[in-house]
Amino acid sequence: MNPWVTFIFIASLGLGTTITFASSHWLLAWMGLEINTLAIIPLMAQHHHPRAVEASTKYFLTQAAAAALMLFATTSNAWLLGEWHIQQLSHPLTAAVTMISLGMKVGLAPTHLWLPEVLQGLDLMTGLILSTWQKLAPMILIYQLAPNVDDKVLLLIGLSSALIGGWGGLNQTQLRKILAYSSIAHMGWMIIVLNYCPKLMLLNLAMYIVMTSTAFMTLKFVSATSINALATVWTKTPVMITISMLTMLSLGGLPPLTGFMPKWMILQELTKQDLPATATVMALAALLSLFFYLRLCYNMTLTSGPNTNNSKSPWRLKMASMGPLPIMAIASIAMLPITPTAMALLT
Numbered sequence: 001m002n003p004w005v006t007f008i009f010i011a012s013l014g015l016g017t018t019i020t021f022a023s024s025h026w027l028l029a030w031m032g033l034e035i036n037t038l039a040i041i042p043l044m045a046q047h048h049h050p051r052a053v054e055a056s057t058k059y060f061l062t063q064a065a066a067a068a069l070m071l072f073a074t075t076s077n078a079w080l081l082g083e084w085h086i087q088q089l090s091h092p093l094t095a096a097v098t099m100i101s102l103g104m105k106v107g108l109a110p111t112h113l114w115l116p117e118v119l120q121g122l123d124l125m126t127g128l129i130l131s132t133w134q135k136l137a138p139m140i141l142i143y144q145l146a147p148n149v150d151d152k153v154l155l156l157i158g159l160s161s162a163l164i165g166g167w168g169g170l171n172q173t174q175l176r177k178i179l180a181y182s183s184i185a186h187m188g189w190m191i192i193v194l195n196y197c198p199k200l201m202l203l204n205l206a207m208y209i210v211m212t213s214t215a216f217m218t219l220k221f222v223s224a225t226s227i228n229a230l231a232t233v234w235t236k237t238p239v240m241i242t243i244s245m246l247t248m249l250s251l252g253g254l255p256p257l258t259g260f261m262p263k264w265m266i267l268q269e270l271t272k273q274d275l276p277a278t279a280t281v282m283a284l285a286a287l288l289s290l291f292f293y294l295r296l297c298y299n300m301t302l303t304s305g306p307n308t309n310n311s312k313s314p315w316r317l318k319m320a321s322m323g324p325l326p327i328m329a330i331a332s333i334a335m336l337p338i339t340p341t342a343m344a345l346l347t
Contacts, residue, residue, distance in 0.1 A: 001046045012039035013133060020137035025084050026074035030067060033105065033137055037063040040134060043126050044118075055121025059130075062104060062114040070101035086144050095148040099157075102145070105138040107180070108187050109160040116168070116180040124225070127176055128216035131183050132209045139190070139205055146194045158192025159281060161185065166288025173227050175219055178292060179212065182251055185289050186212075192282065193266045196273050199346045204262040207335075211251050211259055214332040217325045218244035227296065231303040243329045245297045250332050252290035258335040265343065 012035055020032030037060070045056040077094035078084050100111065107115035119127050146154065165185025172178045186208045190201045219225070221240055222233045234241050250259035263286055270279040 001042075006043070009039050009043055012036075013129070015039075017133065017137045021140055024086055026070075026078075026086055027084065029086060029137075029141055030071050030074070033063075033067055033070075036134060036137055037067070040126075040129065043129070044122055047123065049121075051121040052123075055118045058114055058121075059118045062118075066101045066104035066111075069104070070098055073097035073101060086141065087147070090148055092148075092150065095145065096150070096153060098145060099142070099149050099153065102138045102142050103157060103191075106135050106142075106187055107184055108157055108191060109164045109184060112161065112164060112184050115184060116172075116177045119176045119180040120174055122176070124176070124216050124220040127179070128213060128220075131179065131212050131216070135183075135187075135205075135209075142191070143194065143198060143201065146198065149195075151195050154191055154195055155275075155278060158188045158190075158194075159278065159285075161188025161191065162282055162285035163188075163288070166285045166291075169289065169292040172292070175225055175227065175230075175296070178296070179215060181292075182289065183208075183212065185285065186251075188285075189263065189266055189282070192278070193269055197269050197346060200262070200265055200269060203342060203346070204266065207258060207262050210328055211247060211332045214247045214325065214328045215244065215251060217323075217328070218247060221325070227299050230296065230299045234301060241300050243325075243333075245300050246333045247329065248293045248296050248300075249290075252293035253286050254290060254293075256336050258332055261336050261339050261342065264339070265346070 016032045016035030016037075016039060018032070019035065020029050023029040023032060041056050041060055044059060045053050073094045074084070077091050077098075080091050080094070081088075083090070103109075104111035104114075119130060122130065162185050165181045165183070165188060168184065169178050169181035172181065186204070190204045190208075193204070194201045218240055222230075222237055222244070224230050224233055230241075246257060250257035253259045253263040255264075267279045267283060270276075270282065
């Protein structure tokens, strides 16, 4: 694709998200989401591979259905109450339907089935955009909508997303599908605490974006897309595989890594809200996710490839540019000591 065309599409992605961020009117927010969707589809299909075209078609259909459902719900709210303001969606039925449509946009259960299939058909960098940037605008709308949605609905969506994200990743061998189910589980953690401590949801979202970006960039650096491909990478780039392993463990929420911080604070908040059973189920769901991250770490570090490796010797490989990867890797692994500061800012 021509660099100028790519720049236009990426700028349109930024424009769509900015419009949604700045809007207080549901129609303007819907327009921002549509610009986002239309800008990323050419980036998804740029390789002209049948799987990329299939993923682009599936993404377009699900996003169009979600946008139509959101527009229908917000129009119904304006018809019933005469109000288009985002934070004034006070009719319970329209608030629930709008929540479902935004959940479909980000891949929350039970409208999550499109995400693993779409992500599997994309290259790693487009998958990085889909897993991080494309979640910002819908999550900000969910953040503003949440006070109008019943707490039980959010608890149900959060619990089901965390459990499905953990169970779904257990039998996967493709790294992009594993990261898709990881995304579903992390979205569940954010939704479940949204009405009790909204700032904690934003902190979790920021941590998720940093850790997921690091995971995608390290996998792109070593050109690995399946679990079996990880077994032969250790001899080529041991430092990069070590960073990738620690990032995966951080995504699983293992102390003393960064990913433990949001899970720890969310479980503490649920306990404060007199929801010990919910906190227990979420902790068990985190163990499911941690299991498939441990599978990845086992294949990265404790297995060795065949003796007759036909790939080029490590010193013959060209070193790719790391870009912001070192800074993001440090943030993904070593930010747990700032937990007291984060807690002080959230209270």
